[in-house]
Amino acid sequence: MADTRQRARRTEAAPSDVVIFGPTVRTTLAVAATAAAGDMFGLPAYWASGAALVGGIGTALADVREGASPAALVYRFSCWCGSGAWLTYALLDTPWKLNTWAALGVGALTAAVLSRIPARDGERIRAATTSSALVLGSNARLAQEWEARIMRVVHMRVRIEEVQRWSNGAGYSLLVDLPSGGATRDRLASAESNLASDAKLRNGCGVEVTKGPNRGSAWMHVSTINLLGEILDYPAEYAPRSILEPVYLGGYRNGAPASVPLRELAGLITGQRGSGKTSLLHALTAGVGLCTDTVVLHIDLNGGGMSQPWLDAWLEGEVDRPPLGWAASNMDEALLLSETMLAIVKDRKRSTRRIKKQANASLLPVSAALPYYLIMVDESAEAMSPTSNDPRVAKLRANLEEIQRIGRNEAVNVIFSGLRATADVVSPNVKKQSGFRVGMFVQDEEELSYLFGWNKGISLDDLDGAGCGFVQFDKDRPRPFKAAFLQPLQIGEISTTISARRTDFDPRAIAVARALTGDAFDTRFDRMRADFADPEDDDDLDLLPLPAPSAPGQLPQSPLAQAGGFPLAWENPNSIAAQATAPKQVALSAGGGEVPEVIAAALAVLDGLGDDRIHSADLAIALGTTMDKLAAALRPFGVTTLPNKFVRNGKDRRGYDRADLTAAAERHRNRGGQEAVLVGAASPTTPPSDSPTPPLGESPTPPTSPGGP
CATH class of the missing domain: 1.20.120 (Four Helix Bundle (Hemerythrin (Met), subunit A))
Incomplete structure (x- = not known):
């Protein structure tokens, strides 16, 4: 060695x-x-x-x-x-x-x-990588050029002590030694745009000034190739991580990752429509959601567009639980979420005293058993506008601002986002408390000045369209960066990963939430499914095939079509469900017993469609229920969705197979009408003979053994 x-x-x-x-x-x-x-x-x-x-x-x-x-x-x-x-x-x-x-x-x-x-003095260049004399010589000449340029533009006689070429070949960094006499880094930083213009840099390229080894020095990062105009894909690496690690947002011009330490920092993101703000929110959701000690919560009062892609896999039955701990798309749900989280923050101030003392830490230690909660608020104009006269908006704003103000120590934080960085969208309190700020592309530079402060030398010429923005941590200078982009299929992959391993609300938080909201906390997923699932009279109807036409070239008219419910003549799924569920028990064979209602109804739907398989969403619609309730009703009889997805009507989803339903009916008949498959049981046991068959949509009561429950 x-x-x-x-x-x-x-x-x-x-x-x-x-x-x-x-x-x-x-x-x-x-x-x-x-x-x-x-x-x-x-x-x-x-x-x-x-x-x-x-x-x-x-x-x-x-x-x-x-x-x-x-x-x-x-x-x-x-x-x-x-x-x-x-x-x-x-x-x-x-x-x-x-x-x-x-x-x-x-x-x-x-x-x-x-x-x-x-x-x-200026020729004391220590190049980061020197493979030949030519490289060192070019660094020396480059240092001389920038010393002369800074003297010409800023009127400061500086020394360039080091030149570092970027590994991606898109620029270089200069270590600047400031002159004596009180020259400051801010004076050099205020001339970033002027220096870039004097150097004749390309559009989208620029000069960034950051801290040096001491207050009498600075790093100047000069980009010569515009990388901000290229798409930056989100890394396809989904290993477990912790919220104590910085969360990846995208990349800087020099190829270094732009990451934010979110354990203690609240956030504020602004950007006009089409600026890439939503892409950044998706990157944040992915990065934080992959942390095994974190629960992500969404508030989006503009239709829930931020949450919808993350809930698709859950809504389609591909995963058993959503990747988000809670998602609110309307004011009532947002108020309930904010009041619950505020109560949890206040309770943690008292209930975690011994935990912090035992860990000898001023900040609450977080883990899968005691998670960090991040509330992401999109479209803050609807939720946080200081000029709104709606008392509910005022209450929501007060709750979220208080969480932002007092929740840092207790591991509950808020990230706000809005279309504009103006006082009527973002209150001064929110801006002041946000140590992590992002300004995506806007038309008016005054909005960036309001967000980051005046006299920062920020220029829109440093950006190059959608996905580009400035990011600032605490008192650091804002830096141009490119937000990582997630394709819809990648969001589906990550959401599936998060659903499988994310933590949940800790027991103490659940107790506080139940004491405050009653059953509303436990039923939040039911409301989320109702709010985010496709309407029954819209997209889900095309999952079912059209019925046979009553005459050549003519489609039969259903009652809903005649009433103007929808233009085409699909048969109403509720009619199928009504016909299929009419009998409470259906004979499976001439000499057999009876079939449970839910099994008979499912088999009848398959008979009507002439198919052996059906997607979960289709069957739930046909039976007039939800996928959650359908799964709960079928599970006691040993019927679950197939492990692999299959294609029906051009869509690849999971669902049920006729063979499983028929086998469950046979088992029920052979036992004389008494089903004995228990959820999670290692082997079937026979329940009491008077155990009723659970109605559709309700979970059965587990049988008790002679020895007690």
């Missing part, structure tokens, strides 16, 4: 040696060639003396103007004088003597050794 490090150090040192001795060798050869040519053509010796004097004085003046150190002035002037003296001597006598060439060699060697003294 030590040998490897030594070889690496020798390899890294080689380019520097080439850089040091290369110019010395070239200069020596040039002086020798001049002496040979002068001797051949009889050039007078005073020309050599005069040229060396003029060159030395000119170089000294240029170095003084560029801020050269005294050592650099002495070194360069000495080189000119030494070269001129040797050339004058060679022309006075003859260069074709051994001692003359030996003197030149000694002088060249001396100059090479002393060349480690920098020609001027």
